[in-house]
Amino acid sequence: MSVTPSTDPRPAGRQARLEEILATAWGIAEEQGLAGVSLHEVARRVGLRQPSLYAYVDSKNCLYDAMFGQAAQALLTQVTTVDLPDDPRQAVVVMARSMWSFVRENPVKGQLLFERTIPGFEPSAESYSVAVRYQGWVVDKLFAAGVTDPGDVDICTALMAGLISAQETNEPGGERWFRHLEAVFGMFFAYIDGKSSTPTVARKERATSHATGPEGAPS
Amino acid sequence: MSVTPSTDPRPAGRQARLEEILATAWGIAEEQGLAGVSLHEVARRVGLRQPSLYAYVDSKNCLYDAMFGQAAQALLTQVTTVDLPDDPRQAVVVMARSMWSFVRENPVKGQLLFERTIPGFEPSAESYSVAVRYQGWVVDKLFAAGVTDPGDVDICTALMAGLISAQETNEPGGERWFRHLEAVFGMFFAYIDGKSSTPTVARKERATSHATGPEGAPS
DNA sequence: GTCTATATCCAGATAGAC
DNA sequence: GTCTATCTGGATATAGAC
Numbered sequence: 120m121s122v123t124p125s126t127d128p129r130p131a132g133r134q135a136r137l138e139e140i141l142a143t144a145w146g147i148a149e150e151q152g153l154a155g156v157s158l159h160e161v162a163r164r165v166g167l168r169q170p171s172l173y174a175y176v177d178s179k180n181c182l183y184d185a186m187f188g189q190a191a192q193a194l195l196t197q198v199t200t201v202d203l204p205d206d207p208r209q210a211v212v213v214m215a216r217s218m219w220s221f222v223r224e225n226p227v228k229g230q231l232l233f234e235r236t237i238p239g240f241e242p243s244a245e246s247y248s249v250a251v252r253y254q255g256w257v258v259d260k261l262f263a264a265g266v267t268d269p270g271d272v273d274i275c276t277a278l279m280a281g282l283i284s285a286q287e288t289n290e291p292g293g294e295r296w297f298r299h300l301e302a303v304f305g306m307f308f309a310y311i312d313g314k315s316s317t318p319t320v321a322r323k324e325r326a327t328s329h330a331t332g333p334e335g336a337p338s
Numbered sequence: 339m340s341v342t343p344s345t346d347p348r349p350a351g352r353q354a355r356l357e358e359i360l361a362t363a364w365g366i367a368e369e370q371g372l373a374g375v376s377l378h379e380v381a382r383r384v385g386l387r388q389p390s391l392y393a394y395v396d397s398k399n400c401l402y403d404a405m406f407g408q409a410a411q412a413l414l415t416q417v418t419t420v421d422l423p424d425d426p427r428q429a430v431v432v433m434a435r436s437m438w439s440f441v442r443e444n445p446v447k448g449q450l451l452f453e454r455t456i457p458g459f460e461p462s463a464e465s466y467s468v469a470v471r472y473q474g475w476v477v478d479k480l481f482a483a484g485v486t487d488p489g490d491v492d493i494c495t496a497l498m499a500g501l502i503s504a505q506e507t508n509e510p511g512g513e514r515w516f517r518h519l520e521a522v523f524g525m526f527f528a529y530i531d532g533k534s535s536t537p538t539v540a541r542k543e544r545a546t547s548h549a550t551g552p553e554g555a556p557s
Numbered sequence: 558g559t560c561t562a563t564a565t566c567c568a569g570a571t572a573g574a575c
Numbered sequence: 576g577t578c579t580a581t582c583t584g585g586a587t588a589t590a591g592a593c
Contacts, residue, residue: 133576152457154373157568170570171577179569235507236455238371273504274518281500285492288454299493306529310521313528352558376586389588390559398587 120184120243123177137175140165148227180240187242190228191249197221207264212304214260219283275307356394359384367446399459406461409447410468416440426483431523433479438502494526
């Protein structure tokens with residue numbers, strides 16, 4: 120998996136080519152869907168012959184893997200770069216909004232990260248680790264907002280994913296589900312508080328700490 | 339779209355063959371995924387040559403369309419056949435559970451119905467109408483349970499879909515998300531009641547009536 | 558309805574020359 | 576690293592005989 124090791128004397132040029140290849144693949148994916156990416160088409164656009172791609176990528180799945188890594192990295196940086204409000208619950212909402220805008224602006228990356236749409240493809244451990252870091256970050260923010268029960272973390276992420284996927288599959292880029300984001304989080308936090316005997320205390324005073332993910336498995 | 343009109347003297351035999359073809363296609367889809375269905379493979383298993391399938395189906399997409407119709411019909415009958423409790427909110431939960439068990443036992447049908455996974459395929463109006471009937475039925479039940487705001491219907495269906503998809507993509511057939519079904523509905527109904535000034539009144543006394551779907555578009 | 562034969566197109570991957 | 580040439584396999588769809 121992943122790109123072929125370089126023994127090239129001009130690693131800079133080689134790296135540039137590889138990035139060009141990846142960028143081209145993204146372009147095709149945006150036009151024709153992820154499954155529509157073929158090595159032939161990539162080579163065509165990049166000005167190479169199809170077999171030449173094997174100097175950069177060991178197989179088609181390795182290309183997908185590299186793309187997965189890029190997508191995870193992009194999501195991670197976007198989401199960790201956002202300025203979060205001090206209130207941990209408002210922070211969660213802002214984080215969710217940021218994540219949503221990511222998949223809205225990068226639907227193909229979202230598809231690659233969150234859906235299992237390509238038949239034989241599983242991300243390598245290396246590429247996946249970035250996605251895991253993203254998840255850990257989300258769990259941290261939820262924890263700070265008082266969502267400490269792993270089951271509640273599962274519920275929260277599922278709700279988010281449900282809203283997003285309903286919106287983006289039925290009315291991409293629209294508002295029909297998006298506008299309920301805040302209401303849903305309000306509903307969720309009310310539910311959280313309702314479970315606790317001292318709801319209001321738990322709200323604000325939570326230390327940030329890195330949890331080990333809700334219950335192991337990833338989204 | 340749809341199957342080719344029959345001029346066959348033995349329509350019963352022809353119909354049987356067609357059903358055999360569809361059943362075979364389902365079998366392949368269960369083994370190799372929906373995209374893995376090829377006319378060659380269907381023909382091979384059914385004991386015909388690939389071109390002979392065109393006596394039953396106008397194109398591959400027509401095959402998918404017939405499958406879509408079958409899936410929608412199966413879901414509709416399963417979900418409308420279930421014995422619902424008198425309490426409209428308990429009824430909604432039971433309905434949701436029934437829907438979930440459908441996609442759990444028929445993951446491929448669920449994929450065809452609820453995900454847009456096949457590149458060039460859109461269900462025909464005819465096949466789709468069954469799915470619309472299913473949706474109308476769900477909206478009716480929600481309405482009876484006091485979920486009358488179209489926006490709330492959207493929220494509810496998105497939550498359900500989120501739970502289901504989290505469960506079935508991350509841990510197919512498992513319990514990790516499934517066990518929160520009741521809690522999530524409790525949360526949702528509490529949210530609904532919190533919006534109304536007369537929450538408890540609205541709970542039980544609702545007449546069943548067919549609504550025109552939340553806001554038009556389907557899931 | 559079913560067949561053979563074929564047209565046409567696409568894919569991923571490898572061998573070996575330069 | 577890049578090329579040509581090729582292997583191997585797949586697909587949908589059509590023509591025309593029986």
